[in-house]
Amino acid sequence: MKDIHSIRExxxxxxxxxSNKPMVYFDTACQSLRPRQVMDAINHxxxxxxxxxxxxxxxxxxxxxxxxxLARGILAKHLNANRKEEIIFxxxxxxxxxxxxxxxxxKAGDVVLISDKEHNSNLLPWxxxxxxxxxxxxxxxxxxxxxxxxxxxxQLLDEPVxxxxxxxxxxxxxxxxxxEEIIKKAHHQGALVLLDAAQTAPHHKINxxxxxxxxxxxxxxxxxxxxxxxxxxxxxxxxxxMEPFLVGGDTVSSTTYTTGEFLPPPAKFEAGLQDYAGxxxxxxxxxYLESIGFDxxxxxxxxxxxxxxxxxxxxxxxHLIGPSNARLRGAIxxxxxxxxxxxxxxxxxxxxxxxxxRSGQHCVHSWFHARGITSSVRASLYFYNTLDExxxxxxxxxxIRKVL
Amino acid sequence: MFxxxxxxxxxxxxxxxxxxxxxxxxxxxxxxxxxxxxxxxxGFDEKMKARILGSVINRSEKVASFLSHYFxxxxxxxxxxxxxxxIFAIRGFYLFYTTGSCNGLNSTALCVFDPTGKNNETSVIDxxxxxxxxxxxxELTLKDVDPGGFPVLYSDSPDTIxxxxxxxxxxxxxxxxxxxxxxxxxxxxxxxxxxxxxxxTDLDTRYAYCAYQQDPxxxxxxxxxxxxxxxxDLDSDQFLITSAESVGLDGERINTCANDPATESxxxxxxxxxxxxxxxxxxxxxxxxxxxxxxKPYRVYAIMLDGFFYWLK
Numbered sequence: 177m178k179d180i181h182s183i184r185e186x187x188x189x190x191x192x193x194x195s196n197k198p199m200v201y202f203d204t205a206c207q208s209l210r211p212r213q214v215m216d217a218i219n220h221x222x223x224x225x226x227x228x229x230x231x232x233x234x235x236x237x238x239x240x241x242x243x244x245x246l247a248r249g250i251l252a253k254h255l256n257a258n259r260k261e262e263i264i265f266x267x268x269x270x271x272x273x274x275x276x277x278x279x280x281x282x283k284a285g286d287v288v289l290i291s292d293k294e295h296n297s298n299l300l301p302w303x304x305x306x307x308x309x310x311x312x313x314x315x316x317x318x319x320x321x322x323x324x325x326x327x328x329x330x331q332l333l334d335e336p337v338x339x340x341x342x343x344x345x346x347x348x349x350x351x352x353x354x355x356e357e358i359i360k361k362a363h364h365q366g367a368l369v370l371l372d373a374a375q376t377a378p379h380h381k382i383n384x385x386x387x388x389x390x391x392x393x394x395x396x397x398x399x400x401x402x403x404x405x406x407x408x409x410x411x412x413x414x415x416x417x418m419e420p421f422l423v424g425g426d427t428v429s430s431t432t433y434t435t436g437e438f439l440p441p442p443a444k445f446e447a448g449l450q451d452y453a454g455x456x457x458x459x460x461x462x463x464y465l466e467s468i469g470f471d472x473x474x475x476x477x478x479x480x481x482x483x484x485x486x487x488x489x490x491x492x493x494x495h496l497i498g499p500s501n502a503r504l505r506g507a508i509x510x511x512x513x514x515x516x517x518x519x520x521x522x523x524x525x526x527x528x529x530x531x532x533x534r535s536g537q538h539c540v541h542s543w544f545h546a547r548g549i550t551s552s553v554r555a556s557l558y559f560y561n562t563l564d565e566x567x568x569x570x571x572x573x574x575x576i577r578k579v580l
Numbered sequence: 581m582f583x584x585x586x587x588x589x590x591x592x593x594x595x596x597x598x599x600x601x602x603x604x605x606x607x608x609x610x611x612x613x614x615x616x617x618x619x620x621x622x623g624f625d626e627k628m629k630a631r632i633l634g635s636v637i638n639r640s641e642k643v644a645s646f647l648s649h650y651f652x653x654x655x656x657x658x659x660x661x662x663x664x665x666x667i668f669a670i671r672g673f674y675l676f677y678t679t680g681s682c683n684g685l686n687s688t689a690l691c692v693f694d695p696t697g698k699n700n701e702t703s704v705i706d707x708x709x710x711x712x713x714x715x716x717x718x719e720l721t722l723k724d725v726d727p728g729g730f731p732v733l734y735s736d737s738p739d740t741i742x743x744x745x746x747x748x749x750x751x752x753x754x755x756x757x758x759x760x761x762x763x764x765x766x767x768x769x770x771x772x773x774x775x776x777x778x779x780x781t782d783l784d785t786r787y788a789y790c791a792y793q794q795d796p797x798x799x800x801x802x803x804x805x806x807x808x809x810x811x812x813d814l815d816s817d818q819f820l821i822t823s824a825e826s827v828g829l830d831g832e833r834i835n836t837c838a839n840d841p842a843t844e845s846x847x848x849x850x851x852x853x854x855x856x857x858x859x860x861x862x863x864x865x866x867x868x869x870x871x872x873x874x875x876k877p878y879r880v881y882a883i884m885l886d887g888f889f890y891w892l893k
Contacts, residue, residue, distance in 0.1 A: 519623060520630045527634020579637055579644045 177472065184560055186211035186464075197530035200565040205347050205375060205508060205556030206534050207397045210461070214400055217460035221453040229452055230426060230443075240452050247459030248442075254462045255392075256383045257409055264408040264415070264442040265455055269374040270297035272393025272408030273341070275445060276370050277301035279418040284310030286338035289367070291316045291324070293348050293543040298341055298372045311338075321499040322346075324353040330361065337367040344392075345375035348540045348554075349498025350481075350508025352376060359388050368414070374398055378558070379477060379507055381470045390414055396454065401461035405454035408445070415441035422447040473559040477507040480557045480566045484509045487570040491577050497552055510538070510554040516580050518551040521573070524580075525553075529572040531565075582625050582655040583610035585662055603628075678883050680876040686720075700874035702861025703749040703777045720864065720871035724856040729846075731792045731799050732771045739768035739885060742866040744859050747788070747806045748778040748814050752863040755875035756807055759865055762881050772803065773854045777862050778811075782847070783838070787820040789847050790837035791829055801827035 184190045187209045192199050201209055221243070227236035229244045245260075252260035266272045278301075282288075288302045292315050305311040314332050319325045324342075333340075340362045345352040359369045370391035373382060378399035384392065391414070396405035410418070420427055420438060424447040428436040438444040465473070481502040488494055493514030498505045512518055522535035534554040537544045544551070555569060590604035606624040613619065629651055637644035647654065672682035673693065680699035682691035688700045722742060741763050745752035763770035774789075776782040784806060792799040805823045806814065813819040820838075821831035837843055857864065857871075865872045867884040882890040 517626060520626050520633075523627055523630030524634040524637070527631050528637050575637055575641060579633065579641055580648050 178468065180476070180560070180562060183468065184562075186213065187560055188212065190560060194530045200529065200531040200561070200568060202531060202533045202555040202557060202561065202565075202569065204378070204558040205398065205538075205554060207403060208378060208400050208558060209560065210400055210402070210457075211464050213464050214402065214457045214460045218402055218453045218457040221456050228449060243459075244450070244452060244455050247455045250459045250462055251407060254382075254466065255407075255409060256385050258385065259412060261440070261442055262384075262409055262412050262415065264410065264445045265450055265458075266393070266406040266408050267404050267451075268297075268395045268397070268406040269295075269372055269393040270406075272391075272406055273298055273370065273372060274301050275408055275421040276339075276341075276391050276393075276410070277305050278421045279445075280339065280368075280414075281417075281419075282309050282311050282338065285312065287312045287314055287336060289314050289316055289329070289332055289337050289340045289342075291342050291353075292318050292546070293322065293346055293540055294341075294343055295347050295372065295374070296539045296541065297374075298343060299542060302341065316342075322349050322497065323351050323499055323504065324358075326354065326357065329358065333361055333365045333367070337362065337365060339368045339370060341370040342372065343375070344371040344373040345379065345506055346498070346540075347375045347508070348538055348543060349510050350375070350505035350556075351498055352380070352504075352506060355387055355389065363388065375506075375508075378465075379470070379473055384409060396458045396461060399461055400464055402451075402454040402457040405451055405458050407458070410441070412441060415445070418445075420444045420447065424448050426450075468559060474506075476559045476561070477557050478503060480561055480563065481505060481507060481509055483563060483566045484555065484557075484570065487567075488573060491574060493577070497549075507557040508554065509557070510552050512549060512552040513577060516577070518553045520580070521553050521576055524576050525569070525572055528575070529568055531569055531572060581652065581659045582628065583607050583614060585655060585658050586624070586628055587611050588662060678880065678888065680872075680874070680880045686871065686873045698874075699876055699880075701751050702863065702874050703746060703751060704861040705775065705777050705859070718858060720858055720866075720873070722857060722866050722869060725853050727771055727853075729850060730771050730773055730853075731788075731796065731803070732769060733763060733800065734767045734769050737767055737769040739766060740771070740866070740868055741768050741885070742771045742773060744773045744775055744854055744857065744862055744864040744866075746775055746777040746781060746862045747784045747803075747809075748776075748781045748811045749862045751861075751875045753807055755863040755865065758875075758878045759863075759881055762878070762885060766885060768885060773850075773857075774803075775851060775854050775859075775862060781814055783817070784814050784820065785851070786838040786843050786847050787824065787834055789850070790834045790843060791824055793837065794829055794834060798828050802829060 189209050190199060190201065221240070225236050225239040225243065227234070227240050229237060229240035231237060248260045248263050252263050257263060264275070266275065282305060288305070288311055290298060290302060290313060302311065302313045306313050316329050316332055317325055340358065342353055342358065344355055355371060362369045368390040370393070371389050373392050373394040375398065376382060377394040382392070390411050392409040394407050396407070397403040423436070427444045427447045428438050430437050485496070485500070485502040488511070491513070493516070494511050497510040497512070498508070513521065518535040522533050525531040525533055534556070536551050538552070538554055587604060587607035590600050590607050594601035594604040610624040633644050633648055636647055672691070675684050676682045676691060676693045679685040680694065681687045682693055683689040686700065688697055691697070727742070741759060743756065743759050745756055760770065762768070774785050776785045788799070788803060788806065791802045802824055805827055809819070809823065817835065821835050824834045825831040861873065863875060865881065867881060870884055872880065872884065879890070886893055
């Protein structure tokens with residue numbers, strides 16, 4: 177097993193400095209850093225087999241087709257899907273959710289359940305569907321500590337629900353929902369379940385068979401993969417029945433001037449030339465994650481988050497978003513400080529200590545607006561972060577609190 | 581207010597760096613919003629404040645705290661200072677353009693546009709001057725000077741240029757052709773008061789005096805020849821005679837005249853007249869009575885004679 181130092185050597189950006197200060201990257205929830213292995217896989221495509229996959233017959237095309245198929249297989253195995261054809265390549269989680277929203281057979285009056293702290297990617301597609309198709313969007317409120325409220329969920333499930341679409345792990349506070357229980361209950365009521373796993377896949381082993389989820393969307397760029405690369409998982413039987421979202425090249429076996437014969441999944445959902453380099457990079461990212469191991473990943477994240485939580489609890493005016501128990505917040509440490517602008521805190525952390533964090537409403541505007549909170553600072557951790565970095569963060573934050 | 585200062589500073593820095601150009605653009609947007617009574621919601625001021633505080637905090641938390649609490653006050657103070665220095669800078673540039681010095685005509689105080697003070701350099705008369713300096717005051721003036729007997733061109737013109745210079749003075753040599761060019765262009769009355777500030781150059785003064793007495797027209801060619809000669813030659817009788825002959829003057833007659841005691845007396849009287857101007861070094865140029873000390877750029881002389889828009893005329 178690699179130690180933290182050799183792990184960090186795989187990430188070239190961690191060796192960079194600004195004003196002689198080493199970079200501390202605490203913005204993985206937005207986008208993770210990439211190890212050399214992923215960049216090598218991307219380069220492999222561009223340097224050695226830069227061609228179209230699935231179309232041409234020449235040897236380069238064959239190589240691309242084979243490698244894309246291999247990557248799909250790696251991902252299917254990693255997620256424990258029933259078959260690799262259940263893996264659809266998308267640009268990101270947002271596209272995956274939009275695909276479901278646009279391809280599933282929704283009718284006026286169908287109910288979609290979401291939570292009260294969804295990322296805009298899992299809010300706007302349903303809002304739009306409500307406006308266009310008369311779908312009813314119902315919101316499951318969180319408990320006061322921002323964890324999932326199963327009772328409220330149960331109550332909303334009493335009425336017929338077409339789809340339950342929840343975050344799996346919140347990008348706001350790192351809370352992970354009890355997905356298995358939620359899915360069981362939904363299925364019991366005849367509802368389908370879509371999970372936004374953008375913040376889960378980088379930190380947790382996802383077992384699709386065990387979960388029994390109907391759809392699951394994730395982004396590659398948060399789990400060491402290339403940006404602009406994502407996955408939508410869907411149960412094959414459901415995918416078969418769904419209309420394609422985008423149509424065009426490679427989605428059909430043949431066309432006439434008036435009709436087209438769509439290919440089976442996943443091809444009918446992957447319109448146009450794909451991001452082959454990204455797909456190869458995604459496969460490499462998953463392999464890298466598996467080589468580290470999710471136990472190691474979670475252990476390091478918990479160590480760091482507990483440290484941050486403990487060391488900042490006496491900072492005057494600091495409010496954590498989410499449960500106070502770091503174990504329940506995974507790799508996310510989001511907070512705001514009374515009377516201090518969060519953007520200023522983030523900018524100062526960057527300027528004074530080269531610490532990269534996210535500030536603002538983290539695409540969960542609805543949650544902030546409902547609570548009258550202007551903004552927050554989010555430090556999102558990963559296995560490549562160290563205790564020294566966490567200490568620097570705490571020291572810098574204390575200084576900022578003192579000065580501002 | 582911070583945006584205004586930032587816009588100015590970043591615009592200047594932006595000349596040299598693309599990243600500062602981007603920030604300057606943000607500052608401009610912020611300023612435009614403020615000017616149109618809208619809040620600066622670009623985050624620019626916050627960004628810059630955080631940057632500044634972030635840099636300072638690692639050096640001194642106290643200073644950072646002070647900056648944080650009095651940021652707006654400091655921004656206003658800097659704005660006022662910037663405004664004041666801007667006004668002074670514009671004034672300085674205007675004065676430099678019109679007088680050759682940021683601090684006004686004949687001022688030798690430091691000027692950033694002329695850091696070496698070359699526009700005010702003179703050969704001072706105290707160095708090597710061997711004439712009676714009695715009667716000197718401080719105000720540069722022509723009112724006590726009798727111009728009769730000094731070489732003059734275009735004497736009928738209402739515009740007058742009086743040039744005090746020395747054939748061997750480098751600064752005079754720099755200014756003389758410019759002032760002559762101006763006088764010729766405008767047909768302005770040009771009086772040349774030759775004053776020997778350099779060692780041994782009183783010889784030139786006597787020869788030049790005699791040349792003018794012999795032929796007031798050819799004198800100007802003789803003066804040009806002496807200005808163009810090597811300075812070392814100006815100590816030589818023979819060179820002065822040869823130069824006179826080269827412009828069509830009678831060299832021997834000039835030589836005789838120059839060694840005549842009466843000439844020495846007349847020249848001395850003329851030099852005394854020049855001293856009544858209270859000048860302190862060469863070149864000193866009076867244009868319509870206004871004195872300019874040191875070799876100025878052509879535009880300064882032209883503005884003095886023809887006004888600010890001399891180049892339009």
